[in-house]
Amino acid sequence: MSTPTRTPSGAPAQMTGAGGRVGDDAQRPDGVLKVRGEFAYSSDLWMEDMLWGVTLRSPHPHARIRSIDVGPALAVPGVYAVLTSDDVPGEKVYGLELADQPVLALDVVRYQGEPVALVAADHPDTARRAAARIVVDYDVWEPVTDARVALGHPTWNQLHDAPAEVTELSRESANLHPHGNLVRHLKVRKGDPEPTADVVVVGEYEVGMQDQAFLGPESGLAVPGEDGGVDLYVATQWLHVDQRQICAALAMPPDKVRLTLAGVGGAFGGREDLSMHVHACLLALHTGKPVKMSYNREESFFGHVHRHPATMRYEHGATRDGDLVYVKATIYFDGGAYASSTPAVVGNGGTMGIGPYVVPNVHVDCYGAYTNNPPCGAMRGFGSVQTAFAYESQMDALAAELGTDPVELRCRNAMEQGSETPTGQVVDSPAPVVELLRRLEAMPLPPDVPTGDDVDLRDMPGGVSNTTHGEGVRRGVGYAVAYKNVAFSEGFDDHSTARVRLEVVGGEAVATVHTAAAEVGQGLVTVEQQIARTELGVDQVTVHPKDTSVGSAGSTSASRQTYVTGGAVKAACEAVRARVLEMARSVVGRPVVDLRLDGGKVVSDLEGVALPLADVLGDEVVEETLEWRHRPTEAVDPETGQGFAHVQYAFSAHRAVVDVDTELGLVKVVEMACTQDVGKAINPQAVVGQIQGGTAQGLGLAVMEEILVRDGRVQNPSFTDYLIPTVLDMPPMRVEILEYADPHAPYGLRGVGEAPNISSGPAVLAAIRQATGLPLTRVPVRPEHLTGT
């Protein structure tokens, strides 16, 4: 079998690294390759004689396809293949949780950008020009663009107004899928169904559509195999779930569809769904040649799912003293044209939608709907990011209504170990919500708004645009706290597989760790090495390339890989260690009770034994492959939402300090501070990196990031018009890490990646609100929201 190379002389490298155990700031094994420009990302792959694949996409958000004429494209010199849904040999629809999305458009297109046809040619521009010559005759339909309208529910636009009329969908095409427009409705019912309270605050909130905006484009290389199968090298988050869907579409067994992880340039949820995977395989199998596909930035905006926009109505009731009595919430997630991860997003939004607080009476209705907007699915912190804006805004509104301090109100109602969640689950590991907030309060604040002649414009909102020297600038400080489930929930069989080998190479004991867990930049490969070094007492640990020749590791999402694949690697190492210690006992020739592996030796302190591991192993290769599971969760009751839904919670809190130019509506975030309980920091430097990066994405959603969709059409599919924070937008950060062990988790660790992405944005929003005195119920906050113009 031929393997792809970046250049004819290169080859995919295994990653070896020395030094760094659990708890150390170990360096990434792929770091040297990355700083030398030699790390092979999926868009870097190259093979002699390869073709380029491109995708023709629907310009309409909702239309019926009358006909497709590929003839003009096939006539372009240099074109090798033009494919449509007729050329998909197996299942013509796919999906993560529900198979409802066409590999290539069937009769109806349901979103702008839906793939319709594929072209393979000898140059990417030849392929693009040929794709433009495909003639598609569309019968254009009116798009459904509001989740509530899609469900036939009343819309509410104004606070306290009577609900608006239900907008009737009269057309035949109003049902976007045969099973209707409802993807999932989750109900949470706890306590008194009709509670009353001294003080009541009601709020309606909206969160715009955020993009993952990973920098490495969707890309990969499919290579036809001599056995009639295909090898796909691709950037993804879960090789085995991709393999399952590709096999179905190609009508091939798993041994004919082999996946290897190529270098991944960020993911953040946007690579959970298939993008070019099946397309490249189809073109490769059809032409008999390697086919590379690589989206440009505009196509990337159409090529992956986004964060669900949300519309939320919350009612909080409390006693005069500030004890929460009840929370009622109605939450709508716009899932767009296909289901993707919408059921899980609804699960998170519904079960954790009131935040890390103890509330005796809870009534939540959480809906996910189909519309003709872009499909929405996984993005870091999903379901929780959206609801946190609402519940934390409500906590601030309630504090204002009660005339109490927002942090005091939060602490008074904070969840702690032993508390019961709205789903009836008892929190059975540390939940230091109060400490997270108190530590933030205790941190020093940055200096006041600069004024006078010595103002540096770069410190002002508006920066060197010279819009203010401090006139009209007001300071605000805001707090927020959040929690998020770690790993897959609601009864999912969440597991990972690890193969660990120990052998002597060049006179030294070397461990090899082989998992299919996707490294997307977060540093799992480093963690795998740290665990193997810790458990096996060796320095040299090689991380085998990630592929489907070992069992599934589950998804790199839900903050779960350090927990679940980390757990699998630890367990496999322990199995290897047990065998090695048994070998050592036969070498020693008598039972030794305290044998352990350390520093490349088999050691017994009691007996004063220190055998070189290489001598004990000799020519023996000790290898163990294990499947590992966290303790099971269970599905929630369909009528009440009650159940042991989540295996672990992660907690974080933020304080944001902002300066707002109230005349121009410009915001400068002056400082962010974060406290987070991580259970055990396996790699403290990487943990801080996750917190800082997650904070940036939350800040982005609060003040700048939104895919603008009008009538189902994306208005800003570029980095010119979709803004993500630059180094000028990100302020200095303070980070404090707490390590309260979760007794159920390996090393006591807690998943890290998502929580800081959840509490960051609401803190920024609270700070802007404090600076301006405006209610601010929608993110991202735009200048016109602040100036009223």
Place this chain on the structure above:
Amino acid sequence: MRLSCTVNGTPQQVDDVWEGESLLYVLRERMGLPGSKNACEQGECGSCTVYLDGLPVCACLVAAGQAQGREVGTVEGLTPAGAAPGELHPVQQAFLEAGAVQCGFCTPGLLVATDDLVHRSLAEGRKPADAEIREALAGNLCRCTGYEKILDAVRLAADRMAADPTAEAAR
């Protein structure tokens, strides 16, 4: 068309370049130098930053033909020729140690931009202040790190390069 230029000090010549190709495409797909990255291909993200006759540019915005007869420096040329295996340029080493590399897709462009900034500052006899670092790197998007560790890395690199004035720019 035929394109001749010098890349990382080595003369390069490629044939059959289509006039519509960018310098980035030619580097990545025709010269076997994919270190410069293709995150946006519209001049917004800085991941393709290279030196062109000593000045940092977005290679995606340079038509291949514009590089005719000129000197190009890429991330692959940062480590000096003849360096020992594993030896890194101080900017590369600082990014690694500071934890400024996660997915790494922005890294090549940031390394070139940082190398340029530090050399410009040191040529003026000083190290770059934080506000200058932020201005100089404002055209390089990173989605993973929140930039804090990138700032740490630039400060670390500037400290070390100030202490070792023999380090040459990879221009």
